[in-house]
Structure formats: C-alpha cells, structure tokens
Amino acid sequence: MPEQFTQLTSHTFVLPQESIDTDQIIPARFLTTTTRTGLGAKAFYDWRYDASGAPIADQPLNTLDTSETRILVAGDNFACGSSREHAPWALFDYGFRAVISTSIADIFSSNALKNGLLPIVVDAETHARLLADPGGRVGIDLEREELTIGNAPPIKFAVEPFARRCLIEGVDPLGWLTDHLPQIEEFERGHAL
C-alpha cells in the first residue's frame, strides 16, 4: 500500500546544484538489491563517503537530523537521468518526505509519488527564497496544495490530481488498475493486437 501524505512542517535542506541526476542520488553499483529497503544508507553515497568508504566529515548529509529536516530543496532539473525507483526509495529511507525544485524529472516524479515522497515544483522566485534560507521552516499542505515559507502568505502548487488522491486517501494505483480489468479485457477482444 502506498505511503500517505497530507501535511508536513519541517526544516529544509538545500542542495543548490542544478541537474542532480539519479546516479548521484543512488549510484548504480547499489542497484543490485532485490528489495526496496535500506537504501537510505546509500543515498548520495559518493558525496558522503571518501574512496576508502569513510564518512566525509564536513558533508552535512552525514550529520543531518532527518526527524527535523524532511524537505529537500534542490537545484533545477532535479533527479534527471535514469528511471531507477531506487532514487525515491533511497531519499525516503534517508528521511526526506518532500522535494522542491523549479523542475523535477518526469519519471522521478512519477516514482516519488508512488512512494510517499512529494515532488513540488515552484516558480523561480519562490525557489530563490528557499535556496537563500537553508534550514528555514516550510509548511506543506497537500490538500490545499499550499506551501508556506516561514510566516509569509501561502503559495499555491499543483500535484497531478490522481497522485494527490492516492497520497491523501491511500488509494492504491495497482488496485485501481485491476478494478479496470473488465475494460482491459474488452479492449483486448476488440483489438487485433
């Protein structure tokens, strides 16, 4: 069953680089797993650990308290590249529950929404405010589709309506698809495929 998401208030963690690809989020050599679990330890691995595998001391991702900091603010074109769902699995397991950027790759967004990690696309001005205030407090209300930065008035964002419903109501997309099996069977009968 999908993870649910309704509201979240948390501090932000800022990675201002543009085009952070899914190979950065989870390097390919960790994709030999056959489960979804435990990938948080491998999130941003090559940024967090040196060649000997020792944690890099001044890398904030190694000391971040994700019980307080659950919102990742990233540079434009976030999570481009490979379709690996391991990327949202890793970010969720690491502790993030939302990602905010000016653009987020299509496949990653689709994958993230199925795993309780909310991708939010904002305009350049809002993005600039978030980038300028690492660790700032941000509120997310998915039902209202509103983002609140500090005490400023809320800003609207949009999430694909079905994915939003899945997150808020816990609707299961696969269950929803299997409910359409009669139509699928009829389609197959009607098409010389």
Add this chain to the structure above:
Amino acid sequence: MPPSNSPRTLFDKVWDAHMVVPETTDAPGVLYVDLHLVHEVTSPQAFADIDARGLKVRRPDRTFGTLDHSTPTNLERSYVTPEAEAQVSTLERNCAKHGVTLAGWDSGDRGVVHVMAPELGLTQPGTVVVCGDSHTATHGAFGALAFGIGTSEVGHVLATQCLLQRKPKRMRFTVDGQLQPGVSAKDLTLAVIAAIGFGGGSGYVIEYAGDAIRALDMEGRMTLCNMSIEAGARAGMVLPDEKTVAYLRGRRHVPQDEAFERAAEHWLSFATDLDASFDKELRLDGRFITPMATFGTTPDAAIPIGAAAPTPRGDSERKALAYMRFTANEPTTREPVHVVFIGSCTNGRLSDLRAAADVLRGRKVADGVRMLVVPGSEAVKRDAEAEGLDRVFEAAGAEWRQPGCSMCIAMNGDVVPPGKLAVSTSNRNFEGRQGKGARTILASPATAAASAIAGVLTDPRVFTRELEDA
C-alpha cells in the same frame, strides 16, 4: 478520442490506438502496453509486489526478459558481487515461475534489452513498448511509443498489461539537410540534445523529422531515439518507412510471408498527417554538424571536437568543468585519455562496431589506454566475429568482451578508475556514472576508436581522411 478526420501525429495515432480508458481531470488514462521488456535490475521488487498480492503476470506472451545490467562481460562469467549474481538468478526464477520468455545466458539471444528486442523483431511500429529503463525510448526508432517506467509501474504492467498515464505534449525536432561524410548518428544525437538542452524535452514526446533523420539507417535512428531521455523527454519517435519495413522483414517475432505484407501496410499507416500540429517545433541544419563530444557532466554539454570548452554560466557548470579538469576557452583535446569504451544500448550495434573497426584497422591503441569493446548482444557478437571485427579490435590491443551494459552503467565490475578520463560511446557522462570519480566524454564509436589510437580526444576524420577530401 479526436474525430478521425482531425490531423494527428504519429504519437497521437499510437496513443489513441492504445487508450483503454481515456483520461479525465481526476484520473490518468489507462494505456495498453503491447510489449513489456524486463531486466534484472528494475524487476525483482515488481515481481515481489504481484506475488504478495497473489497476482500473475497477465500476459506472459507480451513480456520478454533479458539479463544485461549486472552480468559480467568476462568469459568466466564471474560476477562482481554475490548480490549481482543473486539478482540475475532472481529474474531467472521469476521468469520461470510466471512463464515469461527470458533471453538467458545460453539462449543465444541475450543482449542489452534495447539491442536485443529490435533484432528479434519484438519491437514493431505503432506499438507501445515499456521497460523499467529510461533508454526504452530507443524503440521509438521504429515508430513505437516507447518509454521508461519505474519499478512500481513494472508491477502494474506485469499484473494488468496497462499503465496509468497522462498524455505528454508533442515536440517535433527537424534536422534538415544531409550529414557530412564522417559525421555519425551519434554526432547528430549529441547536437540535437545540446540544442534541446538537458531538461528541455521534459513533458514531451519528440518526433524526429527531416532529411537527415530519414537518411539514417535503423541503427542510427535507434542511437538518436535512445538519448531522448537525455533531453528530459520520455520518448522519441521516427516515422516508420521502407527502411523500417526492410529491417523487420524475416525477423523472428514479426509476422511472416503474406501476413508480413499486411503488417507492413498497417505500420506505414502510422505516419504523421500533413497538417498535424505540435506543441513545440525545433530545427537544426544537419549540414553543419561535425563530430561532437561532451565536455561537462550532463549529456547536453556537447561541442564540436576541437572547439574550446565554453565559459561556465553559473556554479553548476563551473563545478562540472572542474570535475572534468577542462579549462574554459581551451579545447578538450589535450587531456590524456585512459579508457575507451565501445558498447551500450546507444552504440553497441554491428554498425557501431564496424565504424570503430574501420578506424582501428591496422592501427594500435596508444600506450596507457585501456579499450573495451562490448557487443550489445550475442547476435551482434556473432555477426561481428563472422566479419572478423573481433580480430581487428584484438590486434589493435583492445579487449573483446561478452555482451552486456558493462561500463555504461558500471554496475557489473567494468569501471573507469577514479580520476581517469574515458571516451565512451554510451549515453551518460554524469559524475561517477562509469565509476566513482570517473570522468566521461561521450562520443561516437569512430571518435572513441580514434581517441584510443591518439591517446587524446580526436576527430576520427583525421584517420578516415574525410577531412583531407573535404
């Protein structure tokens, strides 16, 4: 569905023909999938999902597996880790359990998923093809709507043969004119990605059109469509034509004899209507494209070989240039190259190996350069060996390996060492993509071969003489 008399694009026609339930404001459409390709990396959790719900693979006859990402390319088949081996045996077990055909180790069919499926005739025009792999766009070369999906969606397709999808926007990218001799499909592709920009194709399905595209052979079209995702587009397509039909004729999974002629007629009906409109149109003049190579750490950061690396715009570009150890306003052709990789779903086909061999024949890989040639499939390997290409590579000092994704994704133990510079025919030059700290230049097979000989990034026309003749 729009009225049948309104002009439609190839993409519209394929989309409309596969809509089981149309999308509404509240819910995406249910899109039927004709061919579902699976490999060992993105499928284990999906099979586990459907097993946990007591569901079966609904259409094993429309599902086809291969082993490519985690597989070793050495003759001994020694895996990089026990986990990699376990992942491969998990797919073997899942396919056996669910009655899915697997191009397994000794099938003779095994290959990189996007090389294998077209050569078996599995990929057909006007169909919807998906795979848990972003380079699924490759199959768009046949006029199929082909795109990568996540593992949860792999489970959806296994269980229902359908996906929940909203219709993307339409972009047409036209390349006019003809490519110069010595300029390859990969050079064209890198020029196209550079023109669109890394995220510029986000939300679009691209139709590639124009004289230069029509002139490409099917393998060149696959190279082009393959990298659509590197511009952020989920799919790229080329109109099916007589070349498409000729490529498919006689392949194992296409209809045979008279049924093939009927199928071919159906395939050609997917052409974009004359007055069909696109949400975005871009153009490039193919006559001015020269051999291209990347200088940064995103695939769109490509320039003509010999040109100076541009001045970075902002921190991200500065960081990329520093990572690559290139200097702004200086050419990238001076840094010593340590590794050359020829292979991948972008450039691991027979024509790619021929292009590399043509440059290498009678020449030697420079001292200090390790060159790997990894055929895209068992079939490519057989064909290449029948032509003696393996002997050309080995005589030059390159390694001739077993088929697989290999150093493109570097998860099977084939890696570029930290800090080393690679010229690679693959599709991604991200930081660490080919190994932690590896620096990757993306280029064509001919360029990769020329760079192996010279030990620095080199325009292959130096060796193939088109520069002198021009």
